[in-house]
Amino acid sequence: MVSDSAGPRSTAQPDKASVARMYDAMLGGEHNFAIDREAVAAVTAIVPQVRTLARANRDFLGRAVRFLVESGVRQFIDLGSGIPTQGNVHEVAQAVSPGARVVYVDNDPVAVAHSASLLSGNPDADIVDADIRRPADILGSPRVGKLIDFDQPVAVLMNAILHFVTDEENPAGVVTAFRDALPEGSWLAMSHATNQDRPDAAAAVGKLYRSRATSPVTARSYDEILSFFTGFDLVEPGLVHIPLWRPAPGQELPDDPSEFQGYVAVGRKNA
Numbered sequence: 362m363v364s365d366s367a368g369p370r371s372t373a374q375p376d377k378a379s380v381a382r383m384y385d386a387m388l389g390g391e392h393n394f395a396i397d398r399e400a401v402a403a404v405t406a407i408v409p410q411v412r413t414l415a416r417a418n419r420d421f422l423g424r425a426v427r428f429l430v431e432s433g434v435r436q437f438i439d440l441g442s443g444i445p446t447q448g449n450v451h452e453v454a455q456a457v458s459p460g461a462r463v464v465y466v467d468n469d470p471v472a473v474a475h476s477a478s479l480l481s482g483n484p485d486a487d488i489v490d491a492d493i494r495r496p497a498d499i500l501g502s503p504r505v506g507k508l509i510d511f512d513q514p515v516a517v518l519m520n521a522i523l524h525f526v527t528d529e530e531n532p533a534g535v536v537t538a539f540r541d542a543l544p545e546g547s548w549l550a551m552s553h554a555t556n557q558d559r560p561d562a563a564a565a566v567g568k569l570y571r572s573r574a575t576s577p578v579t580a581r582s583y584d585e586i587l588s589f590f591t592g593f594d595l596v597e598p599g600l601v602h603i604p605l606w607r608p609a610p611g612q613e614l615p616d617d618p619s620e621f622q623g624y625v626a627v628g629r630k631n632a
Contacts, residue, residue: 377575380525381469385444387415392444392471400573407565414621417603418552421625422520423448424607425550428596428627429516430457434548436515437463438505438539440493441522444472445479450518451486460485462508466499468492469575493522494530496538516548521623523589524554525576532579536589543630549593550627552603556580558619586624593628600626 378400382393386401389412404411426437435458439450442465454461463486465476476488487508491499499505509515517539526532540549556563563580570578587600598605602618606625615621 378573379469379471380570380574380576380578381443381467381472383574384415384521385446387412388419388446390444390446392475400569403569403573404566407562407569408559408622410620414603414623417621418521418623418625419446419448421552421603421606422450422518422550423453424609425518425520425625425627426450426453426516427457428607429548429550430454430461432548434514434516435461436509436513437461437518438499438509438515439463439465439518439520440499440539441519441525442467442472442476442488443469445475449479451480451483455485462486464489464505464508466491466493493519493535494526496535496542500538500542511542512544514546514548515543516550517543519549519551519553521552521554523551524578524580527577527579533589537591540592540630545630545632547630548627549590549630550625551586551589552623552625553586553589554578554580554623555583555586557582558622563622580622583624587626590626590628592630594631595626595628600624 378397382397383401386393386398437450437454451463454463465488467473467476468490473488473490480486480488485508487504489499489502489504491502523532526535567578567580583600601624603621603623603625604615605618608614
């Protein structure tokens with residue numbers, strides 16, 4: 362069992378593509394269905410480089426986790442963690458620091474089931490079936506409390522998840538709830554889709570997700586995304602397009618980073 366008081370189990374919608382399975386398909390994974398691949402094909406017709414964007418986003422997650430471990434973090438909460446693939450947070454963190462503790466959070470049945478299977482036998486990682494829109498349930502979950510000590514620094518990861526929280530669902534309140542639960546010296550890492558660079562494409566993708574996927578997507582402006590980091594001091598290079606955040610040595614950078622249609626940043630909670 363992976364579900365506890367952290368919230369209701371999500372139910373499959375057979376007539377809708379799952380955003381978790383769509384992301385898996387974009388990354389070349391195998392845990393997706395025809396309806397998901399068809400939705401990804403429709404997105405690709407609007408944004409031809411969408412698979413490149415997904416891989417760049419995943420690469421950012423790996424770079425951010427390595428940076429955080431090197432900065433002394435040993436506890437991670439990965440919100441909207443999705444279906445396991447290569448370079449999962451616990452694999453990256455525990456390769457650098459054995460014993461680093463990771464709690465994954467998702468409410469997609471396929472993501473939860475595959476995560477539970479992957480983590481079987483790993484005492485320092487777990488999966489909680491819960492919804493990011495209900496942060497109190499996550500923070501109060503016994504499974505989270507078993508691994509995460511909120512008296513010590515914690516890194517909260519919101520990788521490509523907050524744009525699935527609509528304005529009406531108060532994304533700023535979601536971030537604030539997690540920020541207020543964290544001790545000083547904790548961290549927030551986030552990637553978020555933007556409508557600033559290609560507004561027409563962002564609008565078209567948003568319309569497609571609303572009609573065909575289990576969650577709508579709300580791309581936001583640079584300033585809107587930056588506001589989520591209130592109470593955090595951003596580390597260099599600040600809020601930037603996905604491939605520009607601390608690229609690996611020798612990594613080839615795009616001529617036009619705005620083509621990645623998303624911003625990323627990592628911030629440390631201030632006093």
